[in-house]
Amino acid sequence: MIGSVAKMKTPLDLMNAEEAGERLRIAREAAGFTQAGASAAVNLARTTLVAIEQGLRKIRLDELQRLAQLYGTSVNSLMRSEAVHVDLVPRFRKLIGTNDMALRAAAQLLSDLARAEVELEGLLGIQHDHNLPPERPLLAGDVQVQAEQDAMELRQWLGLGNRPVPDIISLLEMELGVRVYMRPLDSRISGLFAFDSRLGACILLNSNHPQVRKNQSAVHELAHLVSTRQAPEVLADDATEKSPQERYAKTFGRAFLTPPRSVMQKFKEITAGSPLFTRRHVIILSHSFGVSHEAMVRRLEELKLIKTGTWDWFEANGGITKSDVRQVLGDVLPIEQKVVDAATSTTLRLATLANHAWRQGLLSEGQLAALLKLGRIELRSILDVDEGEGGVADDAPVWLK
């Protein structure tokens, strides 16, 4: 028409309405809102929100901003074209009580971090290689026998033989391609596991826990990866050990971290010539295998290398103290003794991807903080690592004269 100017299309106009709607639906459910609740909170008709989520109506910026704020996210996080919109939380629904906010938050965090890693891989053009072991679903019969068998089979598959696994978490990440994350969680939560065809196998561990407990949780989740891959899993203090899956996982963990022949061999070496089984022996053995003192002693009892009740005796007679450990191991403190900087702990791979994306100018500090669910200063501590000669500027390094 003469004299009229066509209104320029905005980025939201150009965006696929169905895709935008789906992203909003996932964000709403992740935030725990019903359509009625969300629409009421942002003063939008419920029918309008339904139409938006179904892709029948394009969302306006003012509506998007209000919803983003309600859902605890940002417009950019919702609408960035590379953002991955897969939600793991619904898979955990049956495992999480309706009032268990801590578990719900942990499941959401696992989902968010896995999505973040996939998005970073996409931006950097990196392919994530899986090398997942063969699945071994539970069969009828003794699950503990199956667990011992499957643990040894996995060790062989990985080429570990009988030797100890000093770093189970790196093994999961580097050898198996499992996405492993560590963040501070509620103290009763040890870990979560979920598998998704797009995200792969994902594990979240509690960074507040000592290293040996994290190792134990990690191998527990590995057991689930092997035996019940398609089902999500929560490892918490109140978990029942009576289910076949849990009995399998517990036995698998023991067999994988402390394989019988390896333990027997090491026990023979460490106790050679000693008439008594001492705290020193416990400390050295558990340090070798990366397990807790109690786990080590109970394994020795199970393998009939020491008398049943030995751990109970230690507990009744002062236990094994940090001072005992320091005396035996000296300055090389076991990792469990180290103070874990839970506020900044994250696994190497995710930190490295974030670092690369920032240095290449692909994502800003604000985008990365939102993506990784970190405060700015926590994020900066990750970005400061591996800084190399390039520094933080756009230009070549300036050597101060």
Added chain:
Amino acid sequence: MMPRFGSSKSKATLVLDTSVVINLSACGSGPRVLAALDREVVVVNHVLNELHPDHPKGHHTEFMAVAISRKLLEIVALGEVGLSHFENLTVGSGPDTLDDGEAATVAYAIQVGAKAVIDDRKAIRICREHPCRPRFASTIDLFRHPNVERDLGMAALGEAVFRALTIARMRVLHNDLEWVVKLIGTDRIAHCPSLPAAVRSKCCGESEKNQPAGA
């Protein structure tokens, strides 16, 4: 080299990004710095959302509360023009967009002809490449302002910058490194992890060379 901030005669409104608020909060002299600048300083409400106490990681509200109560800082909202730029800066591909606080800061600067104070180098690149060419500055530019140097004095200014570097891990562009090193001294540079390793190790070497014999 003259700081990008320019002279006090320009009196452009300053729009602070989240990253800058965090630096000023950490430096311990944030309100004094704002007062010395003697110009309108604003924060867009999107940034406030990122600093809200309910926000999981927000813990800079005390600085904001003091600055606002002393009328050193004002919270503003984007108008129609700003919102249009905000949408262009947030909806799109990752490399071409910014998170909400950063986008709102740049959008407001465009809307009112203000100067976006923002440390993130991707955001700075976007400002440089934007058709509207919004003006920008960094936290260091605030610290380098002649009024701030005069009102705080070099010792207090050095302490403020050191705190921003060590507590908030403030970013410093290459062009400002020499000024920072000269201000806070080579002895303290080694404790600033956000500075390039080459600078820290060079200053550490120089510091050792300057130690009295037998030290």
